[in-house]
Amino acid sequence: MSMSGGRALNPARWLGVPMLLCIFATMLFAAPIRIWGLQLPEPVFAMVPAFAWAMIRPSILAPFALLILGLFLDIFWGGPTGLWGLSLLVAYAMVLILRNAMTGQSRPMMWAWFAGVTAVAMIAGFLFTMLDSLAMPSLLAVFWQFLVTALLFPFAHRLVDRFEDADVRFR
Amino acid sequence: MPFREGPLGDLKVPLTWTAAVALIVAAVIAVAFLLADRRETLQEQAYGVTRQTVDVVAKPVSGAIAAPGRWTGLGLDFVRSYFFTASENRRLKSELAEMRQWRDRALDLQDQNERFKSLLGLRTDPPIPMASARVVADSRGPFANTRLADAGSERGIEVGNPVLNERGLVGRVVGVSRGASRVLLLTDIASRTPVMIDRTNARAILTGDGGPNPKLEYLRGVDPIQQGDRVVTSGDGGVVPRGLPVGAAVKGLDGRWRVVLFADQSSIDYIRILLFKDFAQLADEKQLEAKTLPPVTTEDPQTSILSAPTPPAPKPAATTTPPSAATATPPAGAQPKPATPKPAAPKPAQPKPATAATPVPTGSPR
Numbered sequence: 001m002s003m004s005g006g007r008a009l010n011p012a013r014w015l016g017v018p019m020l021l022c023i024f025a026t027m028l029f030a031a032p033i034r035i036w037g038l039q040l041p042e043p044v045f046a047m048v049p050a051f052a053w054a055m056i057r058p059s060i061l062a063p064f065a066l067l068i069l070g071l072f073l074d075i076f077w078g079g080p081t082g083l084w085g086l087s088l089l090v091a092y093a094m095v096l097i098l099r100n101a102m103t104g105q106s107r108p109m110m111w112a113w114f115a116g117v118t119a120v121a122m123i124a125g126f127l128f129t130m131l132d133s134l135a136m137p138s139l140l141a142v143f144w145q146f147l148v149t150a151l152l153f154p155f156a157h158r159l160v161d162r163f164e165d166a167d168v169r170f171r
Numbered sequence: 172m173p174f175r176e177g178p179l180g181d182l183k184v185p186l187t188w189t190a191a192v193a194l195i196v197a198a199v200i201a202v203a204f205l206l207a208d209r210r211e212t213l214q215e216q217a218y219g220v221t222r223q224t225v226d227v228v229a230k231p232v233s234g235a236i237a238a239p240g241r242w243t244g245l246g247l248d249f250v251r252s253y254f255f256t257a258s259e260n261r262r263l264k265s266e267l268a269e270m271r272q273w274r275d276r277a278l279d280l281q282d283q284n285e286r287f288k289s290l291l292g293l294r295t296d297p298p299i300p301m302a303s304a305r306v307v308a309d310s311r312g313p314f315a316n317t318r319l320a321d322a323g324s325e326r327g328i329e330v331g332n333p334v335l336n337e338r339g340l341v342g343r344v345v346g347v348s349r350g351a352s353r354v355l356l357l358t359d360i361a362s363r364t365p366v367m368i369d370r371t372n373a374r375a376i377l378t379g380d381g382g383p384n385p386k387l388e389y390l391r392g393v394d395p396i397q398q399g400d401r402v403v404t405s406g407d408g409g410v411v412p413r414g415l416p417v418g419a420a421v422k423g424l425d426g427r428w429r430v431v432l433f434a435d436q437s438s439i440d441y442i443r444i445l446l447f448k449d450f451a452q453l454a455d456e457k458q459l460e461a462k463t464l465p466p467v468t469t470e471d472p473q474t475s476i477l478s479a480p481t482p483p484a485p486k487p488a489a490t491t492t493p494p495s496a497a498t499a500t501p502p503a504g505a506q507p508k509p510a511t512p513k514p515a516a517p518k519p520a521q522p523k524p525a526t527a528a529t530p531v532p533t534g535s536p537r
Contacts, residue, residue, distance in 0.1 A: 027233055032309040032318070032440045033240040042311045058190035063197035070201065075225045077310035078317030078345075078353055082204030089198045096194070129314045132205060133360050138382030141313035 014056060014163045015065045018049045023072060030076070041148040046073060047118050048152050050088045052159035054095035055102065066092055080132045083125060091121035110157065115150040122146045210345075210361060218330065218346035218353070230321055230351040233308040241440065299412060300446045302326040304352070313381035316359040318342075320442055323350045331410065333445045339416040339433030340364070340404060341442055354442065357385050357417070357432060366417055366430075367405035371395050374405055377417065377430060384429040387420065396420050402430050412447055 022045040029040050046069045053062040070085025077084075094117055095102070102113050122142055129137050252259065288295065304322035322328060324347045332344040334354045342362065346353035355362055362379035366387070373395030375387040390396060400420040406413025418430040 027229070027308070028236055030233060030308040030310055031237040031240050032306045033237070033244070034438065039309070039311055044312075058187045060186075060189050060193040063190070063194040067197040067201055071204065072225075074315075075222050076229060076308070077312060077315040078210075078222075078319075078355070078359075079310075079312070079315030080205060080210050081208040082201045082206075083314060085201035086198060086205060089194060089201060093194055093198075096190070125314055128205060129360060132208065132210075135360050135378070136380065137313045137360050138380040141381040141383075145312055 011061050015061055018159060019065055019069055022046050022069060043148040043152055046088055047149050048156045050091045051095055051114055051117055052156045054092050055160045056163045063089060083128050086128060087121045087125040090124040091117045094120055111153045114153040114156055118146055118149050222346055223348035226319060226348050226351040226353060230307055237307055302328060302444045304442055304444060306440050306442060316356040318354045320352050320354055323347050323352050327446050328352050328444050333411040333447055335443045336434050336437055338437045341434045365405045365407040366402050368396050369401040369403050384431055387428040396428055398422060
């Protein structure tokens with residue numbers, strides 16, 4: 001057994017790198033491109049770490065990393081500050097609470113859990129927007145964003161697989 | 172000395188609990204941010220330094236990310252134009268033949284319009300300068316619909332400037348920094364734009380909801396709108412100039428009137444920002460706040476309006492009697508006086524300031 005297996009997980013690897021990848025992917029999909037008259041979809045890439053980080057292990061740094069990621073989304077997308085930070089934290093808290101029930105499930109079941117958590121984050125965003133703007137967002141637009149975000153589960157699964165057993169203290 | 176070797180090194184705190192505390196602290200910070208946000212006010216002060224800094228940093232990065240897509244589009248256009256030149260030429264020829272008729276009609280109407288304007292002495296709006304810009308980032312989610320353009324304060328762009336593309340209104344500028352400006356689209360949930368139906372002049376407020384077709388709210392008038400009616404800006408409130416094309420009215424699945432935006436029918440990467448200032452910005456507020464009114468130097472309204480002979484010897488009591496309904500009604504506070512100039516004649520007992528502020532009244536009662 002190598003010595004690296006017994007060490008604590010480096011936060012830069014399981015928090016920093018996914019965060020940077022999310023930021024890059026968000027900027028990539030914000031490109032003003034139309035293909036056959038259709039715009040690119042706009043998934044919430046930050047849902048991947050919000051789900052995976054809570055599944056990997058409880059952490060002190062992860063909520064703050066999510067908060068930073070959410071604030072970036074709000075500012076980059078031009079939305080109300082704090083909206084996505086709060087919505088992502090709601091999703092993270094839900095996964096943290098239900099972590100024991102989710103662990104060890106089959107891949108399709110985990111995908112269903114991911115879709116459920118994404119739905120909770122979208123509903124939270126919907127309600128916070130209603131409170132902030134005193135207007136109701138389009139349900140169809142919310143549904144489309146939920147759909148394209150739910151398709152990101154393979155990335156979350158990869159992240160969980162990569163780091164789930166990386167820290168021996170949480171095996 | 173490392174923490175683990177100190178006296179508190181043996182202190183074991185369950186990580187789950189500390190993680191929960193961290194989560195709560197992060198959530199409280201997020202709530203504080205959300206409560207402090209004033210994005211929906213669309214004021215210049217609400218667009219803070221953080222947002223401006225992110226825009227300045229994001230502009231070159233997003234521009235570099237978007238460049239390959241733009242080049243690919245240009246390349247595809249080139250290939251398409253190479254293969255479809257003949258069919259495009261036929262289409263353009265037929266379009267040109269149709270447009271020639273419209274050109275003649277437009278020139279005729281322009282000439283007629285100029286004559287009417289000169290006859291009526293109309294003062295038309297001055298031409299509005301504009302700045303062209305390229306869109307480098309575009310957010311299309313349900314909670315925010317904005318675009319980042321690569322022109323900012325150095326081009327004279329200010330918060331509130333309307334933004335168009337070649338087909339119609341896109342939105343307005345809500346944040347400006349050096350080299351970049353943030354455009355709030357008409358579809359954003361915070362967007363409210365005064366519009367009118369071109370056919371009936373019925374007013375409404377175009378309200379975004381994050382979907383592709385914003386709603387028409389507060390629609391006034393009897394049968395004010397029909398399917399396919401053209402919607403233009405009304406200019407009410409001075410936020411955007413009057414008459415900018417917005418879209419066509421459609422009945423939504425939810426039974427509400429919505430607008431299919433003209434701006435969606437063309438490419439989204441180039442925009443024009445009108446350097447338009449509303450009337451409230453143009454007015455000198457200090458001058459408007461003047462406490463003293465200018466003196467009345469006009470002619471005596473009684474002599475010019477009440478030209479009929481008046482009683483030769485007015486009695487003091489006459490100043491308090493109301494004027495006859497048969498004669499022209501003077502304004503409130505202006506009492507009938509003898510037509511002949513009499514320096515010693517008593518003036519109305521208490522001239523009201525409102526009389527001095529109002530323009531010279533006409534003889535016909537309103």
